Amino acid sequence: MKRARHGNCLIILLLLILFFFLVFNMSIWETALKTLFPQEKEVIYPRATLAVLVGEHLILVSVSTLMALFTGLLFGIFVTRPVGRDFLEIVNDITALAQTFPPVAVLALAVPLMGFGVKPTVGALFLFSILPILRNTISGLDSLAPEVLEAARGMGLSRLQILLKIELPLALPVIMAGIRIAVVINIGTATVGAVVGAGGLGAPIISGLVRNNPAFVLEGAATAAFLAVIADQLLSSIERVMVKTEY
Amino acid sequence: MIELKSITKKYSKLTAVNEISFRVEEGEICVLIGPSGCGKTTIIKMINRMLEPTSGEIYIQGKNIEESKPEILRRNIGYVIQNIGLFPHMTVAENIGVVPRLLGWSKNSITARTEELLDLLGLDPDEYSDKYPGKLSGGEAQRIGVARALAADPPLLLMDEPFGAVDPLNRERLQIEFLKIQRKLKKTVIFVTHDLDEAIRLADTIVLLKEGSIIQKDTPENMLAHPKNRFVKNFVGTDRALKRLARFTVADYLSKAEGLCIEKNISQCIKNKRDKLQNRFLWITDRQGRLMGWLDIEAFLAQDDIEEALTRVNPAEIALGADFTLKEALARMLSQGVSAIPVIDNADRLIGEINLSTIEKITQEGYPK
Numbered sequence: 001m002k003r004a005r006h007g008n009c010l011i012i013l014l015l016l017i018l019f020f021f022l023v024f025n026m027s028i029w030e031t032a033l034k035t036l037f038p039q040e041k042e043v044i045y046p047r048a049t050l051a052v053l054v055g056e057h058l059i060l061v062s063v064s065t066l067m068a069l070f071t072g073l074l075f076g077i078f079v080t081r082p083v084g085r086d087f088l089e090i091v092n093d094i095t096a097l098a099q100t101f102p103p104v105a106v107l108a109l110a111v112p113l114m115g116f117g118v119k120p121t122v123g124a125l126f127l128f129s130i131l132p133i134l135r136n137t138i139s140g141l142d143s144l145a146p147e148v149l150e151a152a153r154g155m156g157l158s159r160l161q162i163l164l165k166i167e168l169p170l171a172l173p174v175i176m177a178g179i180r181i182a183v184v185i186n187i188g189t190a191t192v193g194a195v196v197g198a199g200g201l202g203a204p205i206i207s208g209l210v211r212n213n214p215a216f217v218l219e220g221a222a223t224a225a226f227l228a229v230i231a232d233q234l235l236s237s238i239e240r241v242m243v244k245t246e247y
Numbered sequence: 248m249i250e251l252k253s254i255t256k257k258y259s260k261l262t263a264v265n266e267i268s269f270r271v272e273e274g275e276i277c278v279l280i281g282p283s284g285c286g287k288t289t290i291i292k293m294i295n296r297m298l299e300p301t302s303g304e305i306y307i308q309g310k311n312i313e314e315s316k317p318e319i320l321r322r323n324i325g326y327v328i329q330n331i332g333l334f335p336h337m338t339v340a341e342n343i344g345v346v347p348r349l350l351g352w353s354k355n356s357i358t359a360r361t362e363e364l365l366d367l368l369g370l371d372p373d374e375y376s377d378k379y380p381g382k383l384s385g386g387e388a389q390r391i392g393v394a395r396a397l398a399a400d401p402p403l404l405l406m407d408e409p410f411g412a413v414d415p416l417n418r419e420r421l422q423i424e425f426l427k428i429q430r431k432l433k434k435t436v437i438f439v440t441h442d443l444d445e446a447i448r449l450a451d452t453i454v455l456l457k458e459g460s461i462i463q464k465d466t467p468e469n470m471l472a473h474p475k476n477r478f479v480k481n482f483v484g485t486d487r488a489l490k491r492l493a494r495f496t497v498a499d500y501l502s503k504a505e506g507l508c509i510e511k512n513i514s515q516c517i518k519n520k521r522d523k524l525q526n527r528f529l530w531i532t533d534r535q536g537r538l539m540g541w542l543d544i545e546a547f548l549a550q551d552d553i554e555e556a557l558t559r560v561n562p563a564e565i566a567l568g569a570d571f572t573l574k575e576a577l578a579r580m581l582s583q584g585v586s587a588i589p590v591i592d593n594a595d596r597l598i599g600e601i602n603l604s605t606i607e608k609i610t611q612e613g614y615p616k
Contacts, residue, residue: 151332154295154405155346155395156321169336 008237015230023050023223033215043215045204050223057200057224060118060190064125065183072130073175076137077163091134099131103192111196121193121200128189129182136178140171173243180235187228191220201227248273248435249294249403254303256289256459263289264300265459271452273402274433278446281456282482287439290456291405294437295324307403322346325396325404325434329411331388333380339365339391340376346399364394367428386417393425397432406438410445422448443483447471447493455479468494472612488610489574495609497576497590498569501599504589506530509539514551517544530589531557536596538562538589566591569598573609576601 022028026044033043045053078084079091103124110120144167152162168175194202201224208216249271256264264286271277279287292298294305296317305312312320333342343364344357352360362372368390380388389410396404410418422445429436440446446453447467454464463475471491474480483490507516509531517529529542540559547556560566566589567576579588586603 145330145332145335147328147330147332148334149332150297150328151326152334154297154321154326154328156318156323156349157345158318161349166334170334 008233008240012230012233012237015233019226019230022226023054026050029219033218036218037213037215040213040215042213043219045207045216045219047207048199048203050219053199053201053203053220054223054227056198057187057190057202057227060121060125060193060198060200061183061186064122064190065129065179065186067122067126068129068133068182069179071126072133072178073137076134076141076175080138080141081159088138092138095131095134098127101127103128103189104195107192107196116197118193118198120196121190121198124192125186125190129186132178132181132185133175134178136174136181137171140174140178141167143174144170173239176235176239176242180232180239183231183235184228187224187231191224248275248308249437250306251290251294252304252306254290254293254300254305256286256293256298257301263459264293266303267456267459267461268303269454269461269464271435271437273435275451276429276436276438276449277452277454278438278440278450279454279456280440280443280446281462283441284458285456286459287456288407291407291437291439294403295321295326295405322349322399323401323403325401327392327396327404327406327409329408331392331412333383333388333391333395335380338377338379339383342380342391343395343398345395350399352399360398361394364397367397367431368394369424370394385413386421389413389421390424393428397434402435404434404436406436408440409438411440411442418445425449444490444493447490455482467491489577492574492577492606492609493572495573496569497567497571497573497601500573500601500605500609501569501590502602502605504530504597504600506532506536506538506597507542508532508534508536509553513542513553514547517548528587530597530600532597535594538566538591538595538597562589562591562595565589566595566597567601568592573601573606577603577606580606 026049029050030044033040037043048056075091079088106124106127107120110123114120114123148166148170149162152166157165190198190200191202191205193200194206201220204216204220208214208218208220250269252268254264254267255262267286267290269277279290281287289298293300294307294312296312307324334345337345340358340361343361347357347360361376365372365375370387370390375383375387375391380391383391389412392409396406410421413421426449438446438449450467452464453467453470455462455470457478463470463479465473465475468491470479471483471487471494474483474487480487507513507529527544529544531539531542533539538560540557542553543556543558547553550556565583567579569590569592576588580586580603587600589597590599590601592598
């Protein structure tokens with residue numbers, strides 16, 4: 001078990017090193033893209049360096065995910081309490097509805113309200129990542145064995161103690177899975193933000209589409225995909241550390 | 248110790264518990280029994296305020312339970328349920344330590360208490376402390392459930408069908424172990440079951456419930472001998488005389504056994520005692536008093552050959568210990584086809600015998616002659 005965990009850390013470390021190496025060594029990109037697209041004069045997106053784009057992208061993703069995490073946990077806990085039970089269905093319905101809006105449509109609606117740039121993009125990403133987090137929080141808290149909760153109550157734990165010491169630790173694997181899904185989806189979806197000028201890895205993609213330059217598109221898309229793989233690996237190993245594997 | 252005063256619990260139209268009053272004395276095991284829907288679990292849940300009664304009062308050690316906060320009250324009442332509800336993300340030791348931690352015990356005293364309890368329940372602390380509940384068998388998990396309830400040494404224990412989900416063989420073992428522990432700890436126990444044999448084995452008092460009311464509250468012996476009405480009679484079954492035998496131990500009805508040491512001059516002894524001996528058979532022991540077998544006196548007198556007349560036996564197969572119940576004694580007699588069984592102590596020494604006629608006399612109590 002320990003050996004497997006070490007092996008996992010090593011893979012993540014190697015992926016991270018490779019990622020940073022690629023982000024800061026544009027000459028490799030240039031050579032690779034030039035061979036792939038010999039007809040293009042310019043193969044590297046000129047308006048910002050890849051490092052800046054990655055930074056912008058990560059800010060979009062992390063701010064929106066943290067907001068969604070906070071809201072999702074709060075609502076998830078609320079609707080699984082006796083006081084909030086009545087709201088369980090309506091909250092489920094609203095989040096499912098939010099998910100059915102295409103991201104671009106949300107952006108288009110948000111721009112008149114919040115203007116161009118980061119704000120509407122974070123808003124749209126927030127709406128999209130609430131669903132997996134909230135859903136998983138609810139199902140994690142709702143699927144606990146009733147006898148465990150009865151025993152906890154019968155032994156004299158208060159409601160708060162039951163939540164913090166019994167319910168959340170037991171629901172943690174499911175909640176963590178929801179967070180992981182949200183982050184991975186967000187990394188992909190955040191590229192849409194470039195449409196309204198939020199920057200990030202969507203910028204070279206949009207620019208490449210407009211200028212009919214597949215090299216730009218590949219630069220942004222490949223980096224975003226790599227980022228998603230790393231995030232997935234990183235979060236699942238955090239999950240393994242937080243959740244004791246023995247039981 | 249604990250007193251319920253006209254407790255009623257209503258759910259809109261349904262009355263689950265109707266005007267129930269009873270007392271349980273310190274150190275007593277009171278078993279609530281009855282068909283499903285009789286309100287037994289509802290009663291137990293009102294005692295630790297998992298449910299609030301519609302009317303009536305409950306006093307524990309003279310204090311109305313409504314005076315304490317539910318959480319505080321529950322920390323001083325052990326609670327064991329059928330599905331145990333061990334916390335799967337905590338080790339055995341952490342599970343047992345939950346209530347002591349809530350009560351602010353020091354780490355050292357929690358560890359010491361955990362080990363003490365595991366020992367008490369016959370589980371090796373070194374082996375079990377760090378195990379997770381998922382790795383335990385049903386019987387082991389149930390023992391940990393009991394240990395967890397006993398952790399903070401509460402005077403009162405509520406047990407809601409605690410052994411209901413365990414297989415019959417393990418259930419019996421758990422019951423016997425629990426009685427042994429109870430003899431040491433002298434807790435006041437309120438125990439819910441629907442298993443009559445379990446009630447008979449464990450109870451000092453049985454409270455028989457039907458549709459939320461008490462039908463009969465009595466000792467198991469009395470309830471089986473004198474069922475109050477047809478419902479009780481049907482509930483305890485037509486074999487109540489047989490069940491009742493489980494309440495008496497061999498030790499209570501031991502008669503003196505005629506035994507002779509093999510080293511003695513047996514024929515002389517027999518001739519001396521001849522008219523006093525009622526049986527055709529005589530127990531034979533070795534010099535240390537350990538049971539060896541029985542002697543057919545007539546065959547012996549006819550031939551004067553001890554080996555010919557002596558039937559050697561394995562004491563563990565034939566004899567009983569003093570802590571066996573009369574029900575077990577009767578079963579042994581029937582299976583062996585004998586009317587008397589030798590009783591031995593831990594070292595196989597003959598200490599007496601138990602006779603079919605004695606058992607018959609007990610079964611006749613409570614039946615019209």
